[in-house]
Amino acid sequence: MSPPCRAARPSPSPPFAGAAMAAAPAGPLRREQQRAASIVRVLALYRPLLDAYVIEFFAEDLWARLPPSWQAALAAVPPPRLAAALLEPPGPAAAAAAAVWPLSLLAFKATAQALAFPRAPPPHRHRYRHRHGGRPPEFRRNPCQSARLHPLLRKHVKPKKQHEIRRLGKVVKRLSEAAGCDHVVDVGSGQGHLSRFLAFGLGLPVTAVEGDSRLVEAAKRFDQELLQALEKAQARGAEVPLSPRGPRHVAGRLDPGAPWSQELLPPEPGPPGGAGNPLGPRGRERVLLTGLHACGDLSVALLRHFVRSPHVAAVTSVACCYMKLSAEPPACSYPLSAWVAGLPGHALSYKAREAACHALEEYAGRLRADSGALRTHCYRAVLETLIRAADPSKKCLGVQTVNKAHALSFPEYARLGLPRVGLDPAALPLDSEAVQTMLRQQQKVVAFFSLALLLAPLVETLILLDRLLYLREQGFQCALIPLFDPQFSPRNLVLVATRCPLGPVLSALDEDSGEDEDSGEDEDSGEDVALPGGSPPGRPQAQPSTEGQSRG
Incomplete structure (x- = not known):
């Protein structure tokens, strides 16, 4: 049976261990418990950043919540450099991009990346990503059709x-x-x-x-x-x-x-x-x-x-x-494990669990390309200030997505968005100097969102680590595997x-992974390859027909 849920006990600086924790065994379980405790502590330290809604950037002056040294370092960083310095794995490019950053900011990035479960594919796949536009090699010949299916x-x-x-x-x-x-x-x-x-x-x-x-x-x-x-x-x-x-x-x-x-x-x-x-x-x-x-x-x-x-x-x-998880007794889906339930400050807000569903790799790609889509968060944050100025009771309302918002001017965007919360665009100053001043701070909005996004893999890691510990506490064999390409399937x-x-199963999966990524000659042959894993019982191996292929 699963352990009962325990009420969260928030703490401004929770310790790694305490009387509420179960005795920690040696070996892999102990390491997993230590990682969970470390993540809980880190998330508690940066909870104001994690729980902040970017649409409140101007309304709640979120930029002022960052340390002054972080503000100075991030205020004017171009998006491609921000991607390399903050969201991408450690390496020479990342180190060069963040060479003059304060040590506290570098430590924040290093800690977040070190504690999160690895999401990237094995190193030998990077050559394919470089050659094939970021898609798995099975889509080399046709970006809409897997050559191995x-x-x-x-x-x-x-x-x-x-x-x-x-x-x-x-x-x-x-x-x-x-x-x-x-x-x-x-x-x-x-x-x-x-x-x-x-x-x-x-x-x-x-x-x-x-x-x-x-x-x-x-x-x-x-x-x-x-x-x-x-x-x-x-x-x-x-x-x-x-x-x-x-x-x-x-x-x-x-x-x-x-x-x-x-x-x-x-x-x-x-x-x-x-x-x-x-x-x-x-x-x-x-x-x-x-x-x-x-x-x-x-x-x-x-x-x-x-x-x-x-x-x-x-x-x-x-x-x-993850935001749909039940976090209250009796139908509690987080935490599951006795260990995480015993960590002071383990509770995760709805906003934190929602953040864990973001596609960090996709956003890093937008930064690298300096995409126009980056202005969407700034538009929504400016719109939030206009909404609250017109009606203080309307806070953080859901505004139905405006298609291709980044391709519009802000007044065009606002004229589409305001009626969805019951406000008349004609009654609001959509092109005032105050609005223009906020729009000029788009880079700060992007930097703040990037900081919060760096914590998203930590939240996902904690949730999944809690499930792993739950199963280990019951005595089962279990593992977490980064199975899909994270740029393709976050x-x-x-x-x-x-x-x-x-x-033996994990060893076999490692072999399968190597075969998948090293089989470029099959995909260049001009024919579809047979299904991986061998033929079904009683069926011979054969090159499949192309009849019935759907078009992407």
Whole structure:
């Protein structure tokens, strides 16, 4: 059972350890506990920066909250230099860009980068990023089609998802074999792209569980399209390395409090009623549970099912939407581990958890390119001051996204945004000297947001480290793997856990990674390569047909 949630005890300068902490064992667990304690302390020290909303930059004078030496160093730094000095990994370029920065600012950057889980791919991939415009090498020939995924499995699937399902599918297959699993359950399966790859592409028995019945119907329709295309190819005598067995789709939501229940909660939307729970008792069958970007509490529910149900032999979880986590008893999804729950000051605000979902690598790319999109935060911050001046009760209201806001002048942007909060643009000074003065401070807004963004990986690391510690406290083998290319898929850390030794699986994944990145000759051949991981049972290896390829 998961430990009870504990109320946060904020502290202006929390210690690393205290009486509330559990005794720390030696070895890897001890190192993970120390990292969690260090992150909690660092986040507490910089909480005003982490919890600040950039739209309040002018309204709350956020720039004045920075140390004077930081203000002087950052006020006029061009965006490309800011990217190199602040957000990019340590190296000669970063050191040169920040050569005259105050030591406290350099220490802030070094600490944040040292404590965050590594998100970058292995070093040997950097040559591909340099040569192929930042995309994984599988997209060298076509930026919208993975050359390592069968054309029938690419239909309806965006490039980012193609990259994700192929790499996660290989992990699931390896883990399933190592744990002796008979069945895979994909929770939060959406339109079934991962389930389809696991079943048709890798020959695994799969049940897909999705709470939105409309998505379930779409997934079934896509399965039928694939089967029809497969039958046509076979009728022509073509050998296609796909299994003819698709996934089973179930509309429903797992009950995280009753993993052995025979019923699923009703789907949303959908009629009342339940279906057989694929995680319920299944005789001697062993289940692998997976979730690709399972939103909010769902990613935690997967781990709790794994811990509580002996039928679940392994789990892979790629999380997202941390701001949707339940942080209050009794349905507490953070913290999970006894260790993090015992750290004074461990609580994370909604703003901090929201920040953990930002794409740091993408923003660094905008800085490097000195993109016009950088002015969007400044526009919104100026708009916030106008809104509050007109009506002090309207603070931090949600303003629906203005398309291509950076391509507009500020008055044009404001005329679109103000009516969305019930204000008349004609009644407000949109081109006053005060507005122009704020707009001239765009670089300060960018620098402040970049500082806060540097803490985002620390928050994500703490949340995932808490889950890792929770599983280790229960005695399970587990690891966090940077599986996806972070520039392509920002939420790229997958948590894997088993009831058996995990070492051989991790070694095999390292080999898979090397094969993926060193197989450029396959992608230059002009033909699609066969699916990774070998042919499904009973199917020969063959070069796939290009029929059914979707166009990006």
